[in-house]
Amino acid sequence: MSETMTITIDGREIQARPGQTILEAAEAAGVYIPRLCYMKGLTPHGSCRVCTVLVNGRPQSACTQPATPGAVIENDTERLLALRRNIIEMLFVEGNHFCMFCEKSGNCELQALAYRFGIPAPMYPYLWPKREVDASHPDVMVDHNRCILCARCVRASRDLDGKNVFQFVNRNGHKRVAVNAEARLGDTDLKVTDKAVAACPVGALLKKRVGYAVPVGKRLYDHEPIGSDIAAAHKK
C-alpha cells in the first residue's frame, strides 16, 4: 500500500514500510536481530537491550526504533555480539537460573540465547538474590527467581487480556513483578488461559501440572538455535 523505503543492515539493502521498527523490517527480510523482551503483538518495551543495533553509528534498541529512509544499521558485528552477550550474562547472574531442573528448559528464550551466543557460564559473579515463589494460584505459579523483568506478562495482561494482573513495583535491583492484589497471585482474576501466562519467555510464570511433558529432543530449541526460524521462513 504505502511506499517502502530502503535501509541497510550489515551492508545488505532491505525494504521497510513506514511505521515498521528496525526489528520488524529486519525480520520480514529474514534478518534475525536477537531479542528477549520483544514479543510480536505487544507494545515494544525496549528494556532488555539485547536487540541493540547501531543506527547510523548510534546504539538504539531495534524493537523501538522506527525504520527511517537510508538508515545504515549494524547488527551482526563482533562488537555488538560481545555487548549483547554481556547483557545476557547479566540476566543470568541477576536471578537464580538453574536450567538443569527448570521446567522451561529447552523452551526458554534466555537459555536458548545463551546457547546461541555460546555462553557456557557467565563471567560475572552470581548475585544470588533472595526471591520468592508464589504458588497460591490453582493453575499458575510465579517463580521470581527466574524473572528477567521483561514486562511481557505486564503488557500482555494489560493490552491483550484487559486485566492488569501484573505490574512492576520498587526500583533498581529491587524491582520486581507484583500482582494486582494484596500479595498473592491466587487473589487475582488471572486465568491459566490468559495470554499473560504464555507470554513469559522464561520459567517465571508456569502452568501447573504440565512440567516436563515434552521430552528432551522435542522441545522448541533442542535442534536449531533460537532465531533460526526467521531466516528459514524467508528462504521459503
Add this chain to the structure above:
Amino acid sequence: MSENLQTSVREICRACNNDRARMMDIVLAVQAKYGCVSSEAMDTIAKAVSTHRVEVESVVSFYAFLSSRPKGKVVIRLCNDVIDRMHGADRVAETFRQELGIGFGETTPDGQISLEYTPCIGMCDQAPAALVNDVVVTELHRSTAQHIVREINRHMDPRRLVTRLGDGNNAHQLVQAMVNNNIRKAGPVIFAPSDLGAGLAKALAMSPAEVIRDIKTARLRGRGGAGFPTGMKWEFARGANDQNRYVVCNADEGEPGTFKDRVILTERPELLIEGMAIAGYAIGASEGIIYLRGEYAYLRAFLEHMLNECRNWGILGQNIGGKKGFHFDIRIQMGAGAYVCGEETALLSSCEGLRGDPKNRPPFPAQKGYQSHPTIVNNVETFCCVTRIMDKGAGAFAQLGSSGSPGTKLLSVSGDCRSQGVYEVEFGIKLRDVLKMVGGEDAGAVQVGGPSGRMVGPDEFDRPICYDHLATGGALMVFGPECNVVDIARQFMEFFVEESCGYCTPCRVGNVLLKERLEQILAGRGEREDLAYLQELGETIKTMSRCGLGQTSANPVLSTIQSFPAAYEALLKDTRTDGFRPTFDIGAALGEAQAIVGRRSVHFAD
C-alpha cells in the same frame, strides 16, 4: 479508623479531581497525612481514580519519600553523599544512631522517629546536612545531631529546629530556612540586577519565530548538563502538529554536588518564571510545570507565592502584556526522591502520575511529551538565561563565554576548598583558575559534573570548562591531594545502584557488578585483569543503557581508570599465572564445618 482513612483518602483524591494523572499529588498528600500509603489507602485511591491497585503500588514503591509501611511522624534523612561524608556525616550518623537507639532504615519502637540515609539533598556547600521531614538542617556535627534528637523527642516539631535563618530569601517568612545561599561570585546573566518583565516585554514585541531566532543567535545550550541547543528544541516543539503544548522546568536538581538551582529558586525565581513565560510565548504553550525535587519542598510555599506575585505583575495570566490570546500559567509538581526524574522523559512520567521510568525515544518530548503533547523541558538556569537574552540581546549574551559555549555558567563548588558555594563564571574559564578562586589550589582530583561527569587530575586542570572540553551541569567536587579516587568511585557507584530505575538490564545489573568489583579491589582482592573487566563492563553499560543515567553511570569508574591508573595499580595484586580467580575464601567457607567436627582441614589449614 479505617472508615476515617477511606473517607479522608477519598477526599484527597476528590481534591485532585479523581485524576489518575495527579497520582503524585495524591500519594504525597496521603503520605504526609498518614506517614505511609498503606495497603488500604492504595485500594481506596485505585477505586477513586479508576485504576488498578497494583498501579498505585507501582508508583508508591518507586519513590524514596513514599512508603507503604508506616514511618515515624518525624523522618530524619541524613545526606550521605561523598562531600557530606568528607565533612563528617559518618560521625553525625553515629550520633543519630546512638541518640535514637536505632539503625538507618529503622523507626523507633514508639513509632515516632525514623532514621534514613538519602543521597545529595543539594546542600553540599553546607554539609553535612539532613532533612527532618521538610526542614533542612545544615553544617551538622555531633552536638547538633544530639540536640536535634533531643528537641524532636521533646516537641516533635521540625520547624522549631531552625534557630538561625540563612541569608537573603532563606529568611523570607515563607521559607524560614537555615540554608545559606553562599553566592561567592555574581555574574552578568543570573545574579546581576534585573529589570522585572523587561525580557518578556521585548519578547512580546517580537513574533514567536523571532524569539526562537534570538535564542538560536545567542547559541544558548541547556544548562542541565546535556547541552542540547535550546532554540532547536523550541523550534521542534513549535513545529509539532498539536496546539496543546507545554513548557516544563526541570528543578529536580539531583546530581550530587549540584546546588545552584536551589540558589536560583531562592533568589531569582522571577527570572525563571519570566523565562518560562517567554518560552510559552515562543512555542505557543499556555501551561507550564515546575517539577520541584522533593528535597526542596521547603521552597514550595515561597515559590507558590512568587507565582502569585508574577500573576499580579502580569508575567503570568491572561492576555499577558496586552497580547491578545497569549495566556500562560504555571503549576508546581512535587517530586518524591528519585534522581532519575532529572532525566527529562522520566520527569514527564512523574508529572503524569507514573513511576519515574524514562520513556522510549522516539518520540522525543518536543514531539510527544507531557500527556503526549509537544513539550519542552529545560533546566532552571536555562530559563533564566532566556530572560536575560531577551532583555539584553542575543549579541550581548553570545559575547560572553567562549565561542562554542556562550554565556555564563553557575558552578556549585564543594569539597576540599576554602570557599564552597555558587560561582557565576564565563564559559571557557580554566579549571585551574576556578580552583584558585575557590581556594582549592592543592586539589588532587576534581569531579566535574557530579558522579555522571568525570574525575580529572592535576594534569588536566588547564582544560577549560565549556561544552567542548570539561562539560558540566555545574557541579565541581574538589578533593584534596590525599583522596582515594577508587573509594570515591565506589561511593558514586553505590549512588547509581540505588538510583537506577531498574527498567533496562545494563543499568540495573551492570552498575551492581561495577560496584562489586570496586569493592573487591578496595578490599585487596583485585587483580590486574580487573581493569579490563571494569572497562568492558563500563563500556557495555554506557553503550547499551536506555537513558542518560545508565549512559553516564560508569563514568566514575571509566574516568578514574583513565586519569588515575596509579591509584588502581597500587591496589592490585600480581596476576595469578593459572588465569583463575578465587570467587570465595575457601578457608572461611570451611570454618563452620571445621567448628562442628572439631578439627581443621588438612588441605586448607589457613
